[in-house]
Amino acid sequence: MSFWPTQDHWSVEIPLHTPHLRVDALNDTGFVQLSDMPTDVPSSEWESLEYMDWKSGGDTNFAPIASADGELDCRGFWDKGKTDKDALWTSNAEIAPTLREYVDGVGANFGRVRIIKLEPQDREVAMRSIHRDDNNRFNPDDEGWVVRSWVELTDNPDSYMLLMDNGPDGLPDPATERRVPLPKGARFVVDTQRLWHVVVHNGDSPRYALITSFESGPALASWIDSQRATATV
Incomplete structure (x- = not known):
């Protein structure tokens, strides 16, 4: 492996241990696999959106469906003085009614809702x-x-979300590596402030997925319990 993060990586300074309410389902590993997406999402709901050139986790573009102020903005909510909660729907939400209904159906407070378009990239x-x-x-x-x-919208069974917990030095611990496969309809919830993560996309065309920020609490915990997969990664 030619690259490995060091103590100078910006992620190292992000807080890990706080008094915030957590969801018990994420305590052990930091993520939970859900059953496959129960609803068929028309491809027009991600192909017809307005995308922005925003890089995160590789060669990416993002289509904001909900943002801090309802504008087509990919920046963190803190730029508007907000936590990543209490989002407002953007104009893209009108093109994606199935996805909007899905997010609303969780019943938890949500922040950023967006579609990621990720170009192929190998592990290195x-x-x-x-x-x-x-x-x-x-x-x-x-x-x-x-x-x-996450909800996977395109079928990429040879691609995976790479997850690693922190070692004593605050850097990714290879012994904790997990891989979440990304076939169409795959769903999972990740504590991405706790876990180091990135997608290895071994396909030959872009991968699309819905990413939503949710606030931990009884509503999210109940929804996760109702959507749990029978097998874990």
Whole structure:
């Protein structure tokens, strides 16, 4: 492996241990696999959106479906003085009613909702973008910890989400590596502020997925329990 993050990586400074309310289902490994997407999503709901040239985790473009102020903006909510919660639907939401209904149906407070378009990248290239997310900036200590969910919209069974927990030095621990396969309809929830993560996309065309920030709490915990897969990764 030609790249490995060092203590100078910006992720190392992101807080890990806080008093925020967490979801028990994520305590052990930091992620949970859900059953496959129960609803068929028309391809027009991701192909017809307005995308922005925004890089995160590789050669990516993003289509914001909900943002801090309802504008087509990929920046962190902290740029608007907000935690990644209490999002407003953008104009893209009108083109993606199935996805909007899906997010609303979770019943938890949500922040950023967006479609990621990721170009192919092998493991070596992907590792250059491994990181942890700064999901909880400005989040009051007595509120719920923000995590992220994924729904795979295209079929990429040879691609996977690479996850690693932290070692004692605060860097990814290879002994904790998990791989979440990305066939169409795959769903999972990840504490991306805790886990180092990146997608290894071994396909020959772009991969599309829905990414949503959700606030941890009874609503999210209940929804996860109702959607759990029978087998784990």
